[in-house]
Amino acid sequence: MKTINALLLALTGLLPAAEQDWTAWQWVAPFEVNQAGMMRLEVAPAVLEVSRPDLGDLRVLSPAGLETPYLVEVPRHREGSARAALGFKVVLAGTNTVIEISAETAEAVELVSPAREFLKSVSIEGRNAAGEWQPLATNEVIFRQASGAERLRVPLPVGVWDSLRLTIHDDRTPPVPFTGVRLPVAAERPASVELPVVLGTREEVPGETRITLDLGARNLNVAELRFEIPVAVFSRTCNLAFAIPTTDGGSRMESLSSGSLYRVVGEGGVSAEQSVIPVHRRIPARYLVATFRNGDSPPLTIKGAAVRCYPTTLTFHASQAGVYQLLTGSRGASPPDYDLDSLRRTMAAVGGQLLTPVPLQAKADFKIPPALPGVEAAGASIDLAGWTRRRAVDAATSGVIQIELDAWAMAGCQPGLGDLRLIQNGRQIPYLIKPDRVTRDLTPSMTPLPPDPKHPTVSRWEIALPVEGLPAHELTARSAAPLFARRFEAYIERRDELGNSWSETIGAADWAKSQGRDTPLSIHLREQRLPMKIQLQTDHGDNPSIPVENPRLRYVAPVILAKLTADAPLFLVYGNPNATAPQYDLRLVQKELMAAEPQPASLRAEEVLGPADKREKISLDAGSPWLWLALGGVVAALLVVVAKLLPRPATE
Numbered sequence: 001m002k003t004i005n006a007l008l009l010a011l012t013g014l015l016p017a018a019e020q021d022w023t024a025w026q027w028v029a030p031f032e033v034n035q036a037g038m039m040r041l042e043v044a045p046a047v048l049e050v051s052r053p054d055l056g057d058l059r060v061l062s063p064a065g066l067e068t069p070y071l072v073e074v075p076r077h078r079e080g081s082a083r084a085a086l087g088f089k090v091v092l093a094g095t096n097t098v099i100e101i102s103a104e105t106a107e108a109v110e111l112v113s114p115a116r117e118f119l120k121s122v123s124i125e126g127r128n129a130a131g132e133w134q135p136l137a138t139n140e141v142i143f144r145q146a147s148g149a150e151r152l153r154v155p156l157p158v159g160v161w162d163s164l165r166l167t168i169h170d171d172r173t174p175p176v177p178f179t180g181v182r183l184p185v186a187a188e189r190p191a192s193v194e195l196p197v198v199l200g201t202r203e204e205v206p207g208e209t210r211i212t213l214d215l216g217a218r219n220l221n222v223a224e225l226r227f228e229i230p231v232a233v234f235s236r237t238c239n240l241a242f243a244i245p246t247t248d249g250g251s252r253m254e255s256l257s258s259g260s261l262y263r264v265v266g267e268g269g270v271s272a273e274q275s276v277i278p279v280h281r282r283i284p285a286r287y288l289v290a291t292f293r294n295g296d297s298p299p300l301t302i303k304g305a306a307v308r309c310y311p312t313t314l315t316f317h318a319s320q321a322g323v324y325q326l327l328t329g330s331r332g333a334s335p336p337d338y339d340l341d342s343l344r345r346t347m348a349a350v351g352g353q354l355l356t357p358v359p360l361q362a363k364a365d366f367k368i369p370p371a372l373p374g375v376e377a378a379g380a381s382i383d384l385a386g387w388t389r390r391r392a393v394d395a396a397t398s399g400v401i402q403i404e405l406d407a408w409a410m411a412g413c414q415p416g417l418g419d420l421r422l423i424q425n426g427r428q429i430p431y432l433i434k435p436d437r438v439t440r441d442l443t444p445s446m447t448p449l450p451p452d453p454k455h456p457t458v459s460r461w462e463i464a465l466p467v468e469g470l471p472a473h474e475l476t477a478r479s480a481a482p483l484f485a486r487r488f489e490a491y492i493e494r495r496d497e498l499g500n501s502w503s504e505t506i507g508a509a510d511w512a513k514s515q516g517r518d519t520p521l522s523i524h525l526r527e528q529r530l531p532m533k534i535q536l537q538t539d540h541g542d543n544p545s546i547p548v549e550n551p552r553l554r555y556v557a558p559v560i561l562a563k564l565t566a567d568a569p570l571f572l573v574y575g576n577p578n579a580t581a582p583q584y585d586l587r588l589v590q591k592e593l594m595a596a597e598p599q600p601a602s603l604r605a606e607e608v609l610g611p612a613d614k615r616e617k618i619s620l621d622a623g624s625p626w627l628w629l630a631l632g633g634v635v636a637a638l639l640v641v642v643a644k645l646l647p648r649p650a651t652e
């Protein structure tokens with residue numbers, strides 16, 4: 001009772017003292033609480049769909065309209081452990097391999113083998129305290145494939161055994177070595193619910209099948225994904241990925257999970273199958289792309305799919321009975337800081353009444369909040385005499401904007417972007433750089449070079465870039481050749497003041513293709529600034545040459561965020577090697593700026609700043625020393641000219 005009273009006192013102390021403005025929240029889900037006490041509200045998928053990925057915009061309001069602190073309960077999957085079995089003995093008995101181990105309790109056995117590929121059946125017996133052997137598993141399939149798929153774990157019925165005997169049947173295939181047996185302990189599996197998945201578009205490409213999956217909502221905490229595959233025998237690897245929006249309005253794919261799916265048949269027609277891919281994470285996207293690697297096998301028939309999800313639950317103390325409200329859908333709201341983590345165990349021990357999910361409604365008083373109210377957009381004035389590059393920016397007239405730096409901007413800026421400035425009405429616009437690491441591909445042109453008579457087995461290509469000085473991250477290329485293994489080098493030509501030239505290697509990588517896998521070349525360049533032309537070469541040795549095409553240069557494209565309030569031309573300037581990095585007070589509201597919904601802005605073509613472009617930024621008034629120095633120079637020049645025009649005195 002003392003613990004509960006202390007908990008209630010702590011929760012009461014976290015309650016806000018006054019009502020707040022909730023018009024920035026777009027959605028509400030009302031729910032009824034019959035009596036005061038601890039509550040556990042399960043968040044419905046419809047609420048998760050319109051919430052932020054971090055769930056930082058969820059709020060619980062009491063019947064009096066006051067914010068109620070809550071704790072997010074997210075069940076977590078914990079992997080099981082395993083220990084090596086004692087008393088391991090292995091003998092060959094006729095056409096079988098027999099293994100004996102000591103065991104007290106075992107939920108499963110997992111065989112250890114260095115063999116790369118095999119398919120066997122195993123039968124398992126357990127000896128009880130009376131010395132009697134009892135069958136526990138018959139003709140269970142164990143296998144390993146070159147693709148990486150394997151099943152070496154066999155489940156056992158619950159029981160206590162003095163020892164276990166495993167008989168691996170070798171009558172159809174030669175014996176394989178087994179070096180041990182492990183006794184796994186089952187993983188902790190929290191309660192979960194299964195939700196249907198809608199199969200979307202299906203795309204067949206050489207060696208692959210790609211299927212779009214609709215989970216029904218974003219932000220689901222997915223435990224695993226199960227496929228329904230009505231095929232008698234198969235084995236595939238499957239990769240799950242989802243799209244992440246990028247600053248230019250496009251998207252990039254992020255890998256989520258991968259696994260092996262199979263159905264194999266062993267002795268006596270006994271089959272083993274795996275149709276589940278483990279995930280165990282919250283997915284910010286609603287749609288997944290499942291890629292099945294078919295190799296030379298025909299595409300699989302996928303009849304259906306389902307996800308098993310861990311529920312997301314809010315635990316809170318209801319101070320009174322009545323109608324509460326769950327708010328969500330505020331993109332600019334800061335995540336609440338209730339400091340309830342220290343009470344997590346206590347709240348879990350107290351438990352609480354479980355409330356079922358509630359329907360979601362649009363709030364009638366919703367208003368789009370202004371971006372960063374009270375933050376001054378314009379900064380200090382600036383003299384652009386040292387800057388050499390300028391880009392006009394097409395952006396909204398007000399609000400938070402984001403600008404992605406392209407290859408030309410990255411090539412012209414300092415390595416640390418210390419010379420980057422946003423200019424409007426002759427003043428700096430403070431900005432922040434997003435911490436996300438976004439990469440982009442640049443497509444250069446590539447031309448084969450004539451062979452060198454001194455090195456006839458070496459193939460060379462010249463790669464021409466559209467911009468000089470790009471800090472490149474990676475060079476990739478592809479080849480239509482089906483089978484090869486080569487060492488590729490990328491290099492640039494250097495020249496000193498005396499005209500001497502030499503080659504400097506900027507990266508190298510081994511590139512191999514086999515078994516129909518379209519593996520691209522990947523050479524890491526370590527953000528080196530590249531000239532307009534680089535070379536690529538490989539030595540074929542005694543093999544035929546291979547075609548190389550589709551080069552790509554990958555570079556990091558930072559994104560900057562800023563707030564605008566004026567409708568005036570906006571410019572991005574850079575290209576000043578002597579500039580120091582700016583220090584803006586905007587960093588004090590970094591969290592709020594990052595949480596805002598920015599509007600994308602685009603960069604126009606690059607301009608080279610000449611004297612005429614910088615003239616308006618150089619102030620020459622009557623008291624300027626530069627003006628008096630210029631006038632003095634003009635007067636001196638005129639005196640020299642006049643002196644030369646005067647007639648010379650006659651000589652005696």
